[in-house]
Amino acid sequence: MNYMPGTASLIEDIDKKHLVLLRDGRTLIGFLRSIDQFANLVLHQTVERIHVGKKYGDIPRGIFIVRGENVVLLGEIDLEKEYDTVLKQVSIEEILEEQRAQQQTKVEAERAKLQALKERGLSIPRPDVLDEY
Amino acid sequence: MSESDQREMECPVTHSQWPEDGDRWSEEENGDEVEACGLLQEMVEEDEEIDLYNEETFGLDLDTGVEDAEGDQADLLLFCGDPSPAPPSPRPHTPSSPSLPKPGPDPRIQPRAWSGIRGRGRGDKERLGGRGKMFEDPAVMRTVEGRPSLKSLDSAIVDSGTSSSWQDKDADPWVLSSYGTQRRNPGSILQDKAIVSVIDRPTPGRILPTPLNFLSPLRRPFPAFRGAGPSKNGGQQSARPFGQSYLSQMQMNPMVPHSPVRQQHYGQPFTPKMMQLRFGAHSPSPAPFYSPSANPVQRFRFPGHVTQLHPQHRRLLSQRQQRAHRKTDSWDLHSQLMSLKEKEWIIRLQMIQLQSENPHLDDYYYQEYYQRMEAKLAEEELLGDRAKREPPKLTTPYVTKTDSYTPVVHIEGSLGQVAVSTCFSPRRAIDAVHAHCPEEEQKDTRQQRLAVLHNIEKLFMILLDVEEGERRRATVFSEGERGRLREKMQRRVELIYRQLQHPVALESGEEFLPCLLVSKGKRLLARLIPFLSHDAALHILSVITSHLPGLMSRDTDEALPVLYPSLCTVIGGLSFSQLIEVLRNFTSTLPETKETQLSLACQNKFGISLLYALLSQGERLLSSEVPMEPSIGDFENWTETVFQVARHLSQCSLVEPLLLPSNLLSLFCRYLDKRTVHQLENSMERSTTSCPAVPS
Numbered sequence: 138m139n140y141m142p143g144t145a146s147l148i149e150d151i152d153k154k155h156l157v158l159l160r161d162g163r164t165l166i167g168f169l170r171s172i173d174q175f176a177n178l179v180l181h182q183t184v185e186r187i188h189v190g191k192k193y194g195d196i197p198r199g200i201f202i203v204r205g206e207n208v209v210l211l212g213e214i215d216l217e218k219e220y221d222t223v224l225k226q227v228s229i230e231e232i233l234e235e236q237r238a239q240q241q242t243k244v245e246a247e248r249a250k251l252q253a254l255k256e257r258g259l260s261i262p263r264p265d266v267l268d269e270y
Numbered sequence: 271m272s273e274s275d276q277r278e279m280e281c282p283v284t285h286s287q288w289p290e291d292g293d294r295w296s297e298e299e300n301g302d303e304v305e306a307c308g309l310l311q312e313m314v315e316e317d318e319e320i321d322l323y324n325e326e327t328f329g330l331d332l333d334t335g336v337e338d339a340e341g342d343q344a345d346l347l348l349f350c351g352d353p354s355p356a357p358p359s360p361r362p363h364t365p366s367s368p369s370l371p372k373p374g375p376d377p378r379i380q381p382r383a384w385s386g387i388r389g390r391g392r393g394d395k396e397r398l399g400g401r402g403k404m405f406e407d408p409a410v411m412r413t414v415e416g417r418p419s420l421k422s423l424d425s426a427i428v429d430s431g432t433s434s435s436w437q438d439k440d441a442d443p444w445v446l447s448s449y450g451t452q453r454r455n456p457g458s459i460l461q462d463k464a465i466v467s468v469i470d471r472p473t474p475g476r477i478l479p480t481p482l483n484f485l486s487p488l489r490r491p492f493p494a495f496r497g498a499g500p501s502k503n504g505g506q507q508s509a510r511p512f513g514q515s516y517l518s519q520m521q522m523n524p525m526v527p528h529s530p531v532r533q534q535h536y537g538q539p540f541t542p543k544m545m546q547l548r549f550g551a552h553s554p555s556p557a558p559f560y561s562p563s564a565n566p567v568q569r570f571r572f573p574g575h576v577t578q579l580h581p582q583h584r585r586l587l588s589q590r591q592q593r594a595h596r597k598t599d600s601w602d603l604h605s606q607l608m609s610l611k612e613k614e615w616i617i618r619l620q621m622i623q624l625q626s627e628n629p630h631l632d633d634y635y636y637q638e639y640y641q642r643m644e645a646k647l648a649e650e651e652l653l654g655d656r657a658k659r660e661p662p663k664l665t666t667p668y669v670t671k672t673d674s675y676t677p678v679v680h681i682e683g684s685l686g687q688v689a690v691s692t693c694f695s696p697r698r699a700i701d702a703v704h705a706h707c708p709e710e711e712q713k714d715t716r717q718q719r720l721a722v723l724h725n726i727e728k729l730f731m732i733l734l735d736v737e738e739g740e741r742r743r744a745t746v747f748s749e750g751e752r753g754r755l756r757e758k759m760q761r762r763v764e765l766i767y768r769q770l771q772h773p774v775a776l777e778s779g780e781e782f783l784p785c786l787l788v789s790k791g792k793r794l795l796a797r798l799i800p801f802l803s804h805d806a807a808l809h810i811l812s813v814i815t816s817h818l819p820g821l822m823s824r825d826t827d828e829a830l831p832v833l834y835p836s837l838c839t840v841i842g843g844l845s846f847s848q849l850i851e852v853l854r855n856f857t858s859t860l861p862e863t864k865e866t867q868l869s870l871a872c873q874n875k876f877g878i879s880l881l882y883a884l885l886s887q888g889e890r891l892l893s894s895e896v897p898m899e900p901s902i903g904d905f906e907n908w909t910e911t912v913f914q915v916a917r918h919l920s921q922c923s924l925v926e927p928l929l930l931p932s933n934l935l936s937l938f939c940r941y942l943d944k945r946t947v948h949q950l951e952n953s954m955e956r957s958t959t960s961c962p963a964v965p966s
Contacts, residue, residue, distance in 0.1 A: 143620040148613045152605040170607040174619050181604055 144176040144205070150213055155180070157203065157211040164188065165201060166214065176205035187232045189239050192225050194232025580640040582647075631738055722784045726791050729766045733797055736762045740801075763801045770795065782813050786821060789829035799836035807840045808848060815855040815880070819867055822874045830876035834928050837880065841887045846908075847901045849888055853911050856881060868918050872925065879928040885915065886931035893933070912941050920949040924957035 141148060150169050157165045157178065164187075167180030180201040187194050227235075254260060579587070626632040679688045739759045743752050770791075771781045785791030799807050814821065814833070821830060844852070856867050871877030888908060916938055934954070938947050 141617055141620065142624055145613075145617040145620040148608075148616065151608055151613075152602060168602075168604070170604065171612075172608070172616065174616055179607070181607075 144172060144174055147172045147176060147178075150211075154214040154216060154219075155211050156186075156214055158209040159203065160207045160209055165198070165203070166195075167198075167201060169211075173205075176208065178203045178205070178208065178211070187236055188224070189232055189235035191223065192227045192232060192235060194227050194229045196229055580637065580644075582640045582644045628738075718784075722788060722791070725769060726785055726788060726794055729769055730790070730794055732762050732766055733794060736766075736801060737797070759801070763798065766794075766798055767802060767806055770798075782810060783817060783820075786814070786817070787824055789825075789827040789832075792829045793832050796833045796836045799833075799840060804840075804843055808844070811837055811840050812852060812855070815852050818855070818877060818880075819870050822870060822877055825874075825876075828875075830874075831879070831928055834876060834879055834883075838883050838929075841883050844887055845899070846888070846891050847899070847904055849884060849891070850901075850904050850907045850911075853884055853888075854907065856884070857911055857914055868915065869922060872918065872922055875925050875928060878925055881915065882927050882929070882931055882934060885912070885937060886933055888912075889931075889933045889937040893936075909941060912937065916942050916946060916950055920946060920953055924953055926957050930954070 147169070151172070153169060155167065155169045157167070157180065159165065163185055165180060165183050166186055167183030169178060170181045171179035178201070180203065183198045183201040184195045185198050187196070251261075624633070630637050681688060736759050739755050739762075743755045743759070746752055746755065770785050782795070785794065795810065799810060802810070814837070841849075841852075856871060858867055868881075871881050935947070935951060938950055942950075
């Protein structure tokens with residue numbers, strides 16, 4: 138059991154390689170250099186990793202300072218097991234292309250669904266325009 | 271070379287006027303100028319490269335018209351920094367640099383004044399190309415034809431282009447591979463500048479090779495940070511927003527990344543004063559005396575002097591600390607960015623928030639866990655040991671909170687509440703409960719219900735206090751203390767009782783009913799009853815039984831059974847007359863439906879259990895040897911009740927009671943004929959499929 142309550146427990150994680158998932162969906166991988174009481178993070182040699190299917194691509198980003206409230210989760214990366222994965226690394230261009238394709242298919246599927254529903258006279262309002270609760 | 275002399279001379283001057291807050295520094299730095307100068311050189315070289323990148327990033331369009339000033343600046347800013355490893359290319363670049371536009375007040379533009387000087391290693395072609403685009407706004411330009419200039423990239427990315435990441439080894443193949451040279455869809459991809467840099471990295475030839483080798487590759491990614499060296503200098507500061515930019519950058523960058531490396535060399539400049547400035551001077555500190563600057567020299571102790579760790583916990587941690595050992599990794603030059611002091615500061619900060627005056631109440635699970643762990647360990651230790659030692663009792667000092675604070679403030683006349691953030695509650699949630707306005711006391715039922723709920727909540731808090739007090743009373747040894755506690759608890763109990771009996775908002779004489787109708791109120795009463803005197807408890811029992819139909823019908827949550835255990839205990843203490851009194855309620859007929867309460871009770875789990883409990887008590891009283899003092903007519907009432915009940919039970923279907931006392935049958939045997947008894951037995955057994963029979 139950790140004696141360091143709250144964000145102080147991150148002190149043990151300092152100078153280790155971490156994977157940080159942000160609220161906007163981005164995945165950052167970097168060395169955790171510094172923290173504060175709000176769990177704001179300073180990530181060093183950060184890389185933004187984009188995953189599409191079984192492929193991923195890394196974009197080097199340098200130093201990140203992340204506001205604590207935007208972190209969904211973070212975890213230490215075992216350096217020995219880091220490359221022991223079925224995922225295949227590809228170039229940035231390729232992964233962005235894949236991502237775009239994925240987005241496109243999603244949008245098209247959504248559109249098709251909406252169209253189908255409209256033809257049947259149904260409508261599912263989008264969550265962001267729904268104002269009843 | 272007069273210029274270099276000039277530069278050498280100015281080295282110590284500028285060094286002592288380090289940009290952060292020059293007047294606060296002592297003059298001790300003059301001693302190691304020579305040594306510092308050498309390192310300043312290093313820093314300046316680095317700055318040169320940084321400036322180079324920035325120049326390439328932001329373009330040459332802003333570097334015009336300051337030829338003269340530029341010339342001076344060049345001298346002054348590079349005072350010490352004519353790096354020996356760099357080829358001694360002619361300095362006339364500076365005065366002969368092309369007419370560049372006058373720099374605006376924008377601080378980030380100034381660095382590009384060095385373009386001329388920096389141009390040592392680069393060809394003119396680059397500069398010409400840059401100049402050609404100098405009037406374009408780099409921010410606007412997005413798509414490129416042909417080779418994108420780095421002007422469209424931002425500095426952080428360029429840096430990554432020089433392989434600071436750990437995927438350095440893959441960098442070259444990327445650059446040389448087909449990815450870099452193809453331009454399938456430049457527009458969209460180039461939206462993200464980081465990607466561009468990786469895809470199309472500047473060729474290594476454009477970077478000054480020698481400084482690169484000189485500096486460690488891992489120190490690359492700090493483009494925004496300005497070395498402190500070539501920044502301020504005497505009177506020329508006013509003309510140089512560039513200097514201000516340094517200052518502001520230094521201020522904004524309290525965690526100087528270079529410090530761990532520099533610390534080896536610069537002993538003096540990093541005085542406690544500077545430490546004070548660097549660590550959190552500009553970051554909000556929750557309380558003044560907890561800033562890390564309070565005691566710069568402090569070896570790492572256990573988390574703070576204000577902790578209330580359980581001794582078992584402390585033992586565990588000391589063991590763990592011995593095992594764990596934080597060594598400085600030689601391969602990671604940026605490790606230990608956070609000093610021990612800073613870490614301890616955070617730990618202390620978090621620990622303060624855990625202080626409490628009553629740890630057993632506030633942190634029940636923690637205390638309980640460690641108490642049990644301790645007990646278990648003690649037991650294990652003592653397995654071989656004969657002498658039974660008592661596990662050490664935890665005596666945590668009760669800390670009285672130093673400041674009382676109101677985390678939520680209501681300003682008069684405002685509609686809402688304002689949260690005051692302190693170190694105890696940095697982000698306090700504001701409740702949606704509005705401030706109490708006495709003139710709005712309405713009589714609608716919703717208000718009443720809310721008032722009742724509110725009342726119940728308050729009384730629950732007092733009840734928890736009472737229970738806590740009782741628990742403590744068991745552990746307290748002194749008689750006087752025990753007595754005092756008891757009195758205090760008793761007063762509280764009476765308060766709760768009174769409040770429940772006659773809630774404020776109600777004028778009618780229905781005691782206890784409002785709280786009984788709320789399930790939490792039932793729970794409250796159930797927990798309160800053990801503390802009450804016999805008479806008070808009896809009173810409550812009577813109230814419940816007399817209003818039983820109403821209670822049962824409105825018991826939507828089925829919370830009534832929660833009252834059963836405490837009422838059972840009460841019933842167990844009833845005398846015969848009291849019992850008869852209570853039972854009478856059961857046999858009374860209801861005015862509207864012409865049914866007896868009995869029939870209703872039989873349909874309700876709680877009702878029937880209560881009934882059984884009462885009957886069982888009667889039987890117990892009768893069959894016991896204790897002489898009873900029955901009033902006149904008691905026995906008759908009793909017998910009549912029993913008959914009525916028996917008749918009813920045998921006729922209608924019964925629900926499963928919570929508990930089936932085992933002496934009921936003997937009771938019925940006594941009064942009724944065999945056939946009826948048999949019928950009763952069957953019907954009762956039919957109902958109680960899984961109910962535990964309890965011998966009473």
